[in-house]
Amino acid sequence: MNIQLDYNNITLQTISPSWLPENIQASVLRLDLLHPEVSGNKWFKLRYNLEAAFAQEKTRILTFGGAYSNHIAATAAACRLAGIACTGIIRGERPSVLSHTLQEASLKGMDLHFISREAYRVKNETDWNALYADAYVVPEGGNNALGGKGCEEILSLVNDTSFTHIACAVGTGTTLAGLINSAVLQQEIRGYVVLKGATYLEQEIQSLLNPAPAPLPRWQLLHQHHGGGYAKVTPALMEFIRQFYGETRIPLDIVYTGKLFMGFRQDVLDGMYPAGSNVLLIHTGGLQGNPVTSSAT
Numbered sequence: 001m002n003i004q005l006d007y008n009n010i011t012l013q014t015i016s017p018s019w020l021p022e023n024i025q026a027s028v029l030r031l032d033l034l035h036p037e038v039s040g041n042k043w044f045k046l047r048y049n050l051e052a053a054f055a056q057e058k059t060r061i062l063t064f065g066g067a068y069s070n071h072i073a074a075t076a077a078a079c080r081l082a083g084i085a086c087t088g089i090i091r092g093e094r095p096s097v098l099s100h101t102l103q104e105a106s107l108k109g110m111d112l113h114f115i116s117r118e119a120y121r122v123k124n125e126t127d128w129n130a131l132y133a134d135a136y137v138v139p140e141g142g143n144n145a146l147g148g149k150g151c152e153e154i155l156s157l158v159n160d161t162s163f164t165h166i167a168c169a170v171g172t173g174t175t176l177a178g179l180i181n182s183a184v185l186q187q188e189i190r191g192y193v194v195l196k197g198a199t200y201l202e203q204e205i206q207s208l209l210n211p212a213p214a215p216l217p218r219w220q221l222l223h224q225h226h227g228g229g230y231a232k233v234t235p236a237l238m239e240f241i242r243q244f245y246g247e248t249r250i251p252l253d254i255v256y257t258g259k260l261f262m263g264f265r266q267d268v269l270d271g272m273y274p275a276g277s278n279v280l281l282i283h284t285g286g287l288q289g290n291p292v293t294s295s296a297t
């Protein structure tokens with residue numbers, strides 16, 4: 001496999017929005033700038049999976065997602081760059097008009113295979129190789145050990161261990177697991193969960209962590225910042241994203257990074273970050289088809 005993405009596009013940006021007290025520092029790792037189509041954390045989750053597919057001489061990547069999935073968008077783009085065929089198993093019946101995400105994925109050469117919500121629910125128990133013999137299967141959201149391993153590279157892009165806290169949005173928790181495995185012991189890792197009541201996540205993340213006796217930094221999941229649930233949008237969120245963009249020129253998406261930064265503001269105001277904190281926030285991307293960005297820029 002020979003995809004060259006330019007990690008030099010990724011910047012570390014110090015921010016000082018109006019609500020951030022002077023005794024707390026915050027910086028944003030702009031993974032969203034990695035590549036226009038394979039942006040953010042999805043690349044890191046995919047890269048070792050792609051390598052494994054080539055090593056096993058598979059001829060196709062097969063993966064899963066909904067109509068707005070960032071993972072589907074990133075997989076379609078990465079497979080085109082890598083020169084390997086791909087199939088997206090998409091949740092729900094084929095609509096008469098495809099979403100922007102699915103149109104783009106299809107244009108990049110992804111075969112779309114729609115299945116019912118019932119069939120989607122049991123996708124992990126389905127033998128996809130019976131249908132697609134030479135396919136390498138990547139789980140939904142790139143949530144596997146190789147996905148986590150790829151995310152261990154994210155902090156090496158920063159190469160600065162003076163951050164006291166690292167904060168990241170959490171969907172499956174694969175990215176957070178990679179951060180926990182690669183942070184230094186004095187750092188504290190905080191995951192802002194975008195799903196409501198996703199109490200299974202602690203255990204899923206645990207299963208991706210370096211096994212004992214390897215020491216790990218402190219980490220926790222924050223479950224109170226989902227803003228009503230996955231992909232639920234409130235006027236307060238939209239206003240926050242608009243204002244944050246105005247103050248920092250950093251676009252946020254409505255599903256993940258908007259909730260991370262809005263949750264971070266709340267926690268700062270609630271005193272959850274002590275004076276002297278130096279916080280690294282991971283911008284995981286997710287801006288494809290973002291209504292807020294396209295109107296803001």
Ligand SMILES: *Cc1c(COP(=O)(O)O)cnc(C)c1O
Nearest residue numbers: 171172173174175256284285286
């Ligand atoms: C997929 C995604 C996440 C969630 O990552 P996990 O590793 O599943 O926790 C976070 N942010 C953005 C922008 C994403 O697209």
